[in-house]
Structure formats: structure tokens, C-alpha cells
Amino acid sequence: MLETALKGSPRYWGWLVLLLIIMGIGGAAWYVQLDQGLQVTGLNRDVSWGFYIAQLTYMVGVAAAAVMLVLPYYFHHYKAFKKMIILAEFQAIGAIIICIGSIVVDLGQPQRMLNVLLYPTPNSVLFWDMVVLNGYLFLNLIIGWVTLQSQRNNMLPPKWVKPLIYLSIVWAVSIHTVTAFLYAGLPGRHLWLTAIMAPRFLASAFCAGPAILLLVAFILEKLTDFRVGEEAKKAVAKIVTYAMCINVFFFLCEIFTGFYSQIPGHMHPMMFLFGFEHGNYVAVLMWIATFLAFLSLALLIPPKLRENHKILPWALAALVVATYIDKGIGLLVGGFTPNVFEGFTFYAPTMPEILITAAVYASGIFAITILYKVALTVQKETS
């Protein structure tokens, strides 16, 4: 089936070459980082995680988009998602590749990575994160590939994939929960020490993931003769809207708890995030995110606007940027600021960090492109 990825238009090949170039440049930057150490990043003693781990946090959510379609399709036999399902599963694969890549480039000694498996440590959440991320990757690869293969052969998928599909639904929740626990279980990091960290992760994932998927579907419809169907689009937009409302609500809950209790530890990170203390570029981004979040809600909640295909992509894009800033950058930098000494240490990603991250994204997108190519070819052959 993979051979279908070898035949494509010049535009398809051009896109792949572009991704390869980005991977090459980022790879060179990674080589420099390996040689000189993480001093080439903006990280420091007090802000010890940054841009790389931010990508993990965000893309874990994107990987979840699959579950919001798989669940209605398989549990409630919601047939409108038939064509989108495979896109969602393959998007999850690319997202997980980006997650794992982001962890690897963040390590000080990546060549010792296997120590995590050689000395399995069940009390470490990072150990479990490795387990669930890799597990989710393989689950989606198997499910996606097998269902596509049977579709191509005009057969029903084999019976044994059903349990795997149900497992993948539960598993999707686990990758979020475990990644949220990475932060939520640390004493002394006030912004992260909240019981609704995992629910917040789920809410932001369930809006951002499907939003990206829907945007990708719009692009595919523009570039190819693939059609996901109007009903599917409407349904996904609705899911995105509800999830975003919950996401914003959870965020407001955090604000209330911090500012009504007036406990300094709870207030300071949020004051920093919105520029009332040591304001810097993060505050500017957070205000942009706030504006975009409310804008997206304003465009998504009224059905008239949501169903207008001229407006919907913009609403989705606003939502994606808002959630990215909040969960990627805000959560990470805010978690480390103020630091454990109640002081302030500046962090901003450097050029090598950005290039390496771009390469990690390019490899995930490369995988998605190839998988989508296969999926679309098969769908075309069989329809």
C-alpha cells in the first residue's frame, strides 16, 4: 500500500522536499546543540524546560483529535465521520512523532535515552509518558493501516481491530492525563499544582485537535478532490465549540481560585502571565491569546457564523493560536515564573531552539503527508 505514496504531483513532491530541507536545517542545529550542549537554547537553571517541552504539551492534545471522531463513529455509529476517521488517526501519528521528537531533542544526553527502559521506574510520570506515547503511536498505526488495507481490498476490517479501537479511545485520554500529571504532581510549582490540570488538558485538546483536523480537511478539499462531507464538518465544528467553552471556563476557574483566595503563590504566576509583574513578551502573547479565544468563541457559538464556511476557518485558526499560546508557552513559562526562590528569570526560545523545533514538526508533518497520500489514494480507488 505504501507504494501509492511514490506517485504524486510535482506539488506533492515539492512539499516533501521542502519538509526535508527544514529537517536538514534543524538537524544541523541539533548537531550544534549536541556538540555545545543546551547552552545554545534560552533555557537556564531556573527555567529548565521551555520551547521543546511546550511542543510536547500542545501536540499531545492534537493527537487526541482522533478520539473525538473515533468515539462517535464506533460507539454511536455516527456514519458521517467515516471519511474523516482515517485522517484523524493519521494526524494522531504525526502528532505523537512530534511529541516524542520534542522530548528527545530536550534531553541533555539523548544517547542514553534507553535508560528509561533499562531501568523502568514506575514512580516517575515521565516513564509512563514514554509508555503511553509509544503505545498510542503503535495503536494508531495498526488501526489506521489495517482498516485502510481492508477498505482497499473491499473487505470489512478484521474482528481483532475492534478491541484495539476501543483501547485506543481510553488510551487517548491516558496520554493527556499522564502528560498533565507530569506537571500537576510537582510540589512548589504553584501554577501547575491544580487538580484540574488534567481536565484542562483534555478540554484544550478536544477543541484544538479537532480544530486543526478540520482546518486540514478544508485544505485537502481545496487541493484534492477529497470530500469529508458537510455533516461531518458541522459536527466537528460543534465539538470544537463545546470543548472550547469548557476550556475557557476551566481557565476562569483557575483565575478565580488564585485571585479570590489572594494566596500569593497562586496569584504570582498569573500576574506574570498577564504582565502585572515582570511583564515581558509572554504577557503580550497571553493578551493576544485571550483576545483570540473570545473572538473564536464569538464566531463559533452562533450557528449562523459557525456554519459559514468563509468564517469558520478563521474562527478555527484563532482558536488554534489561542490554545497554543495558553497551553504551550503560557503553561510552561508561567510554571517556572516566579521560580522556586520567588524570583524572576527570563526565558525566550533562541534561534537554534526554533530551528530544531521546526525540524521536529517537519518530520511529523512528513509522516502525515505520506500517510494522507496513501489514505486519499485508497479512498479514491474504492469510491
Add this chain to the structure above:
Amino acid sequence: METRRKFLKYAGVSLLGLAAAPVSRAAASYIPHESHTKSRAEALTGSRWAMVIDTRKLTRESDFKPLIEACHSVHNVPDIEPPLDIKWIWTDKKEHVFPGKHNEFQAEKIEHKPYLLLCNHCHNPPCVRVCPTQATFKRESDGIVVMDMHRCIGCRYCMAACPYGARSFNFMDPSPHIKELNREYPERMRGVVEKCNFCVERLAEGKMPACVEASDGALIFGDLDDPYSEVRKVLRKEYTIRRKPGLGTEPNVYYII
């Protein structure tokens, strides 16, 4: 040639994900897990080592300097500019050392002087809990929280987990930043975390920690499980506080204010 060799090394080992070929310096920095060690007859033994810092005896810069130098010179701690600095023992303002205990009406001489910081060798250490490789572990025999520099993958999860900022990461190769190399103690390589080790290597030789030895009685070191130890005697007599006790980490470093 040099870069080519380096490249091959990285490319090869990263792809295979295997441990790096033993570079001589890397090999030297190996601190084995306790399971393969036997203690010597002269070793100081205890089951819960702890330190009491008498801050009344430490006020001026010159009081702290010898302690910090003693530690950093024996342990080959490099001298690097903040914020990428590596420190095992250092000083900071009161509101930074004891956040939440700030009191603007406190006597000037208490509120506005530096306080000493080091790893607390917590009885319930979050850094150990989070480490995915057991590179940071608590010795069962004496409760000291130590590191295996050869196992650490540099994920820095322990730095996020330590609420005391006790851990430093080698953002670069530390060796050019070491003033005078102590050949008795291993250097580290870039990409791993490090911190105070309560001088395990000195205790094994029957010596007190270097900072304690240099402190002229301002630091008291001993076994909390021994009711007749120096530390227990001091703790019975003086009012002491610990850093962020509310987090449940049970620090083993006490401060007499």
C-alpha cells in the same frame, strides 16, 4: 577530522540509542550505585544524615566564602555565569531562601543578610520520585540523595520537581570553567544534572563534609537517628526552621535563626 569523528559518534550512538562509547572523562565520572560498593572500616556511618546551619555565626560575605570554596574546589564545581551557573552551596536573600516567611518588620540584621543554601537531602525527596532512570536516588543506608552521573539522561524533570532550586544542569562542557582540577574527584560532562552530595566520598573516608570542616562550627553535621549525635543535641537546644516545610519533603537541613 575532529568534527567528523564527533559527528560519527553522535550519529552512531544517537541512532542506535546505545550508551556512548566510553570516553575517558565520562568513565571517570561514574559514581556507582550503592549495591556494588562496600564501605571501609574508617567510614562515618549514620542512618539519617542531617545538617544544622547556625545562621547567627554566618553574616558577612567572608563568613560564607571559605565554605563555598571548600565545597566547589573539592567537587570540581565549575565557575559559570548565571543563569547557566552550577552551584552546590551558595547564598541568597532571606525572602528567596524562605519564601512565605518574609516579615518586613523583622530586625534588620535577620531580614537583610544572606543565608546559606544547599540540597536538603529530603527525607521524602520529590527529585527521586520523578527521575525516570533512578539516576537520582536516596541511599537506603544513610538517606543521602545522590546521583549516578552516568545514568542521567538530562531530562531535567528533577529540576522541575525540586522545590528548593538545589539542582544545576551542565548546559555546557564544564571542564574549561574549572579553576583547579581536583583529580581525586570526578568531573562531570555536559548534559547531566548535579548537586550537593553531602560529601559521600568524604564520609566514606571517615571525614566530615568539606563545608562543615571549613565552617568553624557554624555548620553541624550528624545522624538524626542517633539521639546523642551533635545535630540532635543542637536541635534539642535551639529553635530551628526548615525551608518550605509545608511541602512535605522533610528537609534534613535545619537553620538556627
